[in-house]
Amino acid sequence: MSKAQPFCDGSHKGGAFVPTKYSADESKTVYFCGCKQSKNGALCDGTHKAL
Secondary structure, three states, X not given: OOOXXXXXXXXXXXXXXXXXXXXXXXXXXXXXXXXXXXOOOOEOOOHHHHO
């Protein structure tokens, strides 16, 4: 619902969605999930390739 996807802008309030907190524990490249089907939380696991 956020207009700032994948980042939360509060648009989910009052709905069924719950934001997922992500903390970078180390410096590395990561890819955030845009399809919302990842089994890896907020991070992409390639599920979008099979949609």
